[in-house]
Amino acid sequence: MWAGQMLCEALNWVIKHVVQEERPHHELGEGFGFPSSHSQWMGYFATFLLSHLTFRHRFAPTGWRIVDVLWRSAVYMGLIGWALAVAYSRYHLLYHTPRQVIWGLSIGVLFGAWYYAVIEIFPVVWPTSVFGRTRAAVLGNSVSTWFRIRDGWAVWEDGGKEVEWLQWRREWERSRFGVRPADRSAKVE
Known part of the structure; x- marks a missing residue:
């Protein structure tokens, strides 16, 4: 997940320097405004985590189905609400235009879905593919063993x-x- 965050930030930097769109208020914040990096990061973070909670994670059962469903829904809504609140704050605090925020959030969501598929779904579904072999190499080498890196x-x-x-x-x-x-x-x- 954290490597994806760094890649998402690098993508944001590249887009900002290619588009070079100014912020709505130059005195607030440095650098270019398109797309909003906070919005993009939260889009990535929420999408990656929601994908993980949906496809791979098993919540510990309470014994009551309604409580389990309500808890899972609260976690999902909390993540979505958090991402939207951060994105809105960028507009509300006048750091970005609505367009910069929406594009940032959208790019983050798309990047999060793509990255999760490449890193988590493809290696499991196709373990002999380049994705599966890469994952096996990353987790099975001596450096990863020494650092106790695991999945x-x-x-x-x-x-x-x-x-x-x-x-x-x-x-x-x-x-x-x-x-x-x-x-x-x-x-x-």
Whole structure:
């Protein structure tokens, strides 16, 4: 996701320097105004995250379907609302024109959808494609191993959160009964 953010920012810089459209008020902000980088970034961020929540993430169930649906809807609406609020703020604070904001948001949404497909969907659907082989090379090399770079969603539906939580819970239960983490070989009676 963060590499995509850097690519999205680079795309914004290129577009701004090709189009060279001024901001509505020169005294507010530096550089060119088209497209709004804040709007573009939020479009990218919200689209990437919404795509991930839709296609790969599994929310922990509460046991009540209505609560699960309401929670998921609240998360989706919160992300969309946040993106729209940031985009609107760029216009409201007079940094950009409505056109610059709408284009920024639109470019971000399109880039987010494209980047998510290339990075997350294509490697899973076609693991022997260039996308799948690239992902395997990035995750399987010694440098990635040394930095502990991983893709939890390639292994677990929830990115490993349930396994991580269960591990924490076991350690927490052990600590409640006086077994310190350093004494892991000791048995709890």
